[in-house]
Amino acid sequence: MSVPVQIVEDVVIKFAGDSGDGMQLTGSQFTNNSALIGNDLSTFPDFPAEIRAPQGTVPGVSGFQLHFSSNKIYTPGDNCDVLVAMNAAALKVNLKALKPGGIIIVDTDGFDTKNLRLANYADGVNPLENDSLRGYDVHKMDITKLTREALKEIQMGVKEKDRAKNMFVLGFLYWLYDRDLTSTFSFLHDKFGKRAEILESNIKALQAGYNYGDTTEAFTSRYKVEKAKLPAGVYRNITGNVALAYGLIAAAEKSSLPMFLGTYPITPASDILHELSRHKNFGVRTFQAEDEIAAITAAIGAAYGGSLGVTTTSGPGMALKAEAMGLAVMLEIPLVIVDIQRGGPSTGLPTKTEQSDLLQAYYGRNGECPMPVISASTPSDCFEAVYEAVRIAVEHMTPVIFLSDGYIANGAEPWRFPKSADLKTISVTFKKELAEGEAKYLPYKRDEKLVRPWAVPGTPGLEHRIGGLEKEDVTGNISYDPDNHQHMVKTREAKVEMIADHIPVQTLDSGPESGDVLVLGWGSTYGAIKSAVMELQAQGKSVAHAHLRHIRPFPRNLGDMLRSYKHVLIPEINNGQLIKIIRDKYLVDAIAFNKIKGTPITRTELVTAIGELLG
Amino acid sequence: MSDAVTAAATPLSAKDFATDQEVRWCPGCGDYSILKQVQTILPQTGIPREQIVIISGIGCSSRFPYYMNTYGMHSIHGRATAIASGLKATRPELSVWIVTGDGDGLSIGGNHTIHLLRRNFDVNILLFNNQIYGLTKGQYSPTSEVHKVTKSTPAGSLDHPFNPMALAMGAEGTFLARSMDRDPKHLQQMLLRANAHHGASFLEIYQNCNIFNDGAFEIFTEKGTRAAETLVLEQGKPLIYGTAKDKGIRMDGYKPQLVDLNAGGYSADDLWIHDEADMYKAQMITRFFDDPTAEGHFPRPFGVFYAKERSTYEDDMQLQIQEMVATKGKGNLDKLLSGKETWTIG
Numbered sequence: 001m002s003v004p005v006q007i008v009e010d011v012v013i014k015f016a017g018d019s020g021d022g023m024q025l026t027g028s029q030f031t032n033n034s035a036l037i038g039n040d041l042s043t044f045p046d047f048p049a050e051i052r053a054p055q056g057t058v059p060g061v062s063g064f065q066l067h068f069s070s071n072k073i074y075t076p077g078d079n080c081d082v083l084v085a086m087n088a089a090a091l092k093v094n095l096k097a098l099k100p101g102g103i104i105i106v107d108t109d110g111f112d113t114k115n116l117r118l119a120n121y122a123d124g125v126n127p128l129e130n131d132s133l134r135g136y137d138v139h140k141m142d143i144t145k146l147t148r149e150a151l152k153e154i155q156m157g158v159k160e161k162d163r164a165k166n167m168f169v170l171g172f173l174y175w176l177y178d179r180d181l182t183s184t185f186s187f188l189h190d191k192f193g194k195r196a197e198i199l200e201s202n203i204k205a206l207q208a209g210y211n212y213g214d215t216t217e218a219f220t221s222r223y224k225v226e227k228a229k230l231p232a233g234v235y236r237n238i239t240g241n242v243a244l245a246y247g248l249i250a251a252a253e254k255s256s257l258p259m260f261l262g263t264y265p266i267t268p269a270s271d272i273l274h275e276l277s278r279h280k281n282f283g284v285r286t287f288q289a290e291d292e293i294a295a296i297t298a299a300i301g302a303a304y305g306g307s308l309g310v311t312t313t314s315g316p317g318m319a320l321k322a323e324a325m326g327l328a329v330m331l332e333i334p335l336v337i338v339d340i341q342r343g344g345p346s347t348g349l350p351t352k353t354e355q356s357d358l359l360q361a362y363y364g365r366n367g368e369c370p371m372p373v374i375s376a377s378t379p380s381d382c383f384e385a386v387y388e389a390v391r392i393a394v395e396h397m398t399p400v401i402f403l404s405d406g407y408i409a410n411g412a413e414p415w416r417f418p419k420s421a422d423l424k425t426i427s428v429t430f431k432k433e434l435a436e437g438e439a440k441y442l443p444y445k446r447d448e449k450l451v452r453p454w455a456v457p458g459t460p461g462l463e464h465r466i467g468g469l470e471k472e473d474v475t476g477n478i479s480y481d482p483d484n485h486q487h488m489v490k491t492r493e494a495k496v497e498m499i500a501d502h503i504p505v506q507t508l509d510s511g512p513e514s515g516d517v518l519v520l521g522w523g524s525t526y527g528a529i530k531s532a533v534m535e536l537q538a539q540g541k542s543v544a545h546a547h548l549r550h551i552r553p554f555p556r557n558l559g560d561m562l563r564s565y566k567h568v569l570i571p572e573i574n575n576g577q578l579i580k581i582i583r584d585k586y587l588v589d590a591i592a593f594n595k596i597k598g599t600p601i602t603r604t605e606l607v608t609a610i611g612e613l614l615g
Numbered sequence: 616m617s618d619a620v621t622a623a624a625t626p627l628s629a630k631d632f633a634t635d636q637e638v639r640w641c642p643g644c645g646d647y648s649i650l651k652q653v654q655t656i657l658p659q660t661g662i663p664r665e666q667i668v669i670i671s672g673i674g675c676s677s678r679f680p681y682y683m684n685t686y687g688m689h690s691i692h693g694r695a696t697a698i699a700s701g702l703k704a705t706r707p708e709l710s711v712w713i714v715t716g717d718g719d720g721l722s723i724g725g726n727h728t729i730h731l732l733r734r735n736f737d738v739n740i741l742l743f744n745n746q747i748y749g750l751t752k753g754q755y756s757p758t759s760e761v762h763k764v765t766k767s768t769p770a771g772s773l774d775h776p777f778n779p780m781a782l783a784m785g786a787e788g789t790f791l792a793r794s795m796d797r798d799p800k801h802l803q804q805m806l807l808r809a810n811a812h813h814g815a816s817f818l819e820i821y822q823n824c825n826i827f828n829d830g831a832f833e834i835f836t837e838k839g840t841r842a843a844e845t846l847v848l849e850q851g852k853p854l855i856y857g858t859a860k861d862k863g864i865r866m867d868g869y870k871p872q873l874v875d876l877n878a879g880g881y882s883a884d885d886l887w888i889h890d891e892a893d894m895y896k897a898q899m900i901t902r903f904f905d906d907p908t909a910e911g912h913f914p915r916p917f918g919v920f921y922a923k924e925r926s927t928y929e930d931d932m933q934l935q936i937q938e939m940v941a942t943k944g945k946g947n948l949d950k951l952l953s954g955k956e957t958w959t960i961g
Contacts, residue, residue, distance in 0.1 A: 032956065035956070035958065036956055036958055037958070038958050038960060183956070227960065228960075230960050231960070231961070232960055232961025233959070233960060233961065234953065234957050234958070234959050234960075235957060235958050235959070235960060236952075236953060236954050236956060236957045236958075237956070238954075246951060246952060249946070249948070249951065250948055250952070253946075253948050258705060260701060260704065260705050262701055279946060279951065280935060280936045280939040280940075281936070281939040281940045281942075281943045281944065281945060281946045282945075282946030282948075282951075283936060283946070285704055285705060285932060285936070287700070287701065287704060289697065289700075289730075290697075290726055290727065290730040291726060293694060293697065293727075294694070294697035294700070294726070294727050294730065297690070297691075297694040297697040297698045297701065297727075298697050298698065298700050298701030298704070299701055300690075300698055300701065301670070301697070301698035301699060301700060301701030301702035301703075301704075301705075302701040302702060302704065302705040303701075304688060304698070304702060305701075305702045305705050305706040305709070306705075306706070307705040309701070323691055324691060324694065326691075327690060327691050327694075331688075417952040417953060418952065419949060419952075420948040420949045420952070456706075457665065457666070457667075457668045457686035457702075457706065457709050458665055458666060458686075458706065458708070458709060459665055460663065460664075460665040461665070462665070463664055463665055463684055463685055463686050464686065464687075465634075465680050465681050465683075465686075465687040465688070465689065466687075466688055466689075467680070467681075467687075467688055467689030467690060468673075468689065468690060468691050469689065477636070478636075478681065
């Protein structure tokens, strides 16, 4: 007999298990499936830095949080409705984020004596057998046993069979949320097509999980989340790092510059290299250098030769690139430095998110060394924001720092992707020959934007030398003249400041143009701020939200905007960095809200913080 | 005939490669000779000036680009090799020269030097070795002999020095040669050979720093001692050296042996014949690196140690792009952006 399907608007599921349990894959499959039925969604993968952290332990827990909805949503959700826990440690870590009355689906096999001990439960305590889970809707299944049973006909070891457990869980959830299995079937065919047994075991486990839902009466209702009411258009699902890679390819195409990526693998930036290296048919050259310094300097060499030079890294790598960034500032050549921030300092928290490289991006170089800084606010925004970074780099002949972070780099959301024809051309002018009356090429002769000409090797008659030593104005010859140095320092700064004339003015994301509180954000806090502010606005509170893409230079109207509110609140996943710059530049008594736990700020936390300001 | 063709047809001279910048090396520095030899051979290569790029790092030698009327970049310490790699990867048609020193190329930039060699970009590395830090006024370098007394090592240096040729060999270099500032003709030959090699050319040039390390290579460069202390490598010729060309090197089983051609019954026919393409022999020649004051020491070799073509990084990179275009078709941005799975709203 069939179980009735109940329509719900909004669901948050957390898939949690051991880092070897395949929870990231399960989560991303459910995500794609949700995307294809037209839900709005937002994800938050959260995993340990170790490839295989000690099995069964609390530090070894890997989680994937998915928020899907028939409404427009902006965050992966503060709390979850459903927790899938493959072992005792996963339950222990994630229970606090489960809503009262929430559904818990556990694999009882992960709650044996050994697993309970590894998860640090006291001797003889099993949360599934005492009343600690009272108040939740607990569904116990021996997923391991059920999977083995489903695969009994297949000739493969027990260990291999157990690897398909995650597909059983996925199948069960597909049943619970009334889904079609096709997207995962085709994924499995693509992934395991050549390995027949593995393909078969995964498909069988997936179907078995679905059928288990159908045949047992574990749930009295199934749920369905309808298509979201998003703006009309064609959508796809995308993560931040993939959007970023696509943004770079698009910018290379639209500037007619060949792209060169010089990079060194580092979490959480490596996926950009992985993605770009698959698209060499766009003429993309990817170069996995021997270290971070070689990565950026090779990109400088490529830019000097007339390519779109890009380097991608995270905080520790950016620190190593500092001297080379200074060279790019002196050479005044276009270059994009992408920093996918993570918890620091030093190696810090490689797989956790943080916004703590802003001051490094702003100031972290020797000498007076100004560089534009651009940031992305959501996974799909990485596309547009990096496109803008390239535009500024090329049109203003300057290295540009692009800041994203682990949260949006790995997070996913639906994306109404643009058409190639709708992307604005990025104009590049190479100097090809001496102008009328020009006796000699003057590499540091500037135009009205203070931009110098780009003459690349191979151009006859424009041979010239550039380098890291201070330049004489106009000629570019080496100069130790005191007045010239001061002039050049001021000129390089003025050039970057002048970019403010060529970027959009700051707009409000929502809220009144003046009032009680302006929440000013940058980067990945966008979703949380937006949801919190909208909630308060719905209560009639005078709260506005502005979110920065251009952090250096700031949009021209930002100062006036900040002065139009009684309070300015700046939430950041760091110890207060944007706030220092804002206070310094505008003398505004902004108030900080900081969270430095390696996790995103939640909507609830912000509602409270803003509420305190409103009094 | 167009102007461009006329211009190209006019042969360039060494003067065409000089710039209006005042050369600022110390009077008597070995760098002057190297600059002159480079300016002399470039017209012979027939490469148009605009196709030549000289990239340097930091150090005395790294001032070089300013004195060459080509494209050039005086970059940051140790990174010329990495910058050149990025340039060559994207502009394979350019003639890229790297000017570096023992500090720039083997100390702070050692990592990039070895990786450039294994990747085999078609560039020419000119490593000016003066066994001292000149620009920072006289500290020992990674090629300084052990126990060297310098400003930073008043009680003598402790570090065992690099053998640059053995290092380059170990880093899978495909062209290794050594020359000296005091032998313009030989240096010109070596520069031309380095340029002709398709792949990474590593040319170590013994260069005298007359201020901080004067006479470091005197024993190899001065008339009185040169013939006895140096071994000039020539393809297909036996390893003969000595004032009267009376000494040679033969193989004694697996070991090289010094022999006297006047005594001991050996003739030129018994000697080791130099073969640039023989990796095993080249390995051994790089090891002829004895202290020239030691008893029974080997002469110091000059010339091409090893030359073997191997595919270059930039050619392979280009090939990979062509192959991907052939199999997947030229990149289509709209297809990329939409991906395989989309859904429509409204």
